[in-house]
Amino acid sequence: MSVRRHAEAIAQLVARDVGTAPPRTARRLLRPQVRWVAQELDEALARDLGVLELIERCRDQHLAGLDADDGLTALGIAWEEIVVLADRVLDGPGAAVCTRCGARLGRRPRCGRCRLAQVRR
């Protein structure tokens, strides 16, 4: 299993957890928080908002079904990569975000924040 496949599997768990959080709990706020963290990629912010904890919980869930080699691969994935993917999953298909900084993209050929030229998938 590739790094990317592991990252996407964990991101799916994160997105599912955000999407199914019961209403009237603090976790309901996670959707905007995930977006914020995915845009800022700031570790202290991610920790304060509980997003880091959520990612690590989902990573643990994902690890439970893996052998040692795959487990090591999954452990090596940066939380930044996972949160950007999770934010994209939550946006649903059709919503494009910058692959470098996670900013939302319009129709322009470059990211409005980091100026990275965008390759459409």
Ligand SMILES: [Zn+2]
């Ligand atoms: Zn960008």
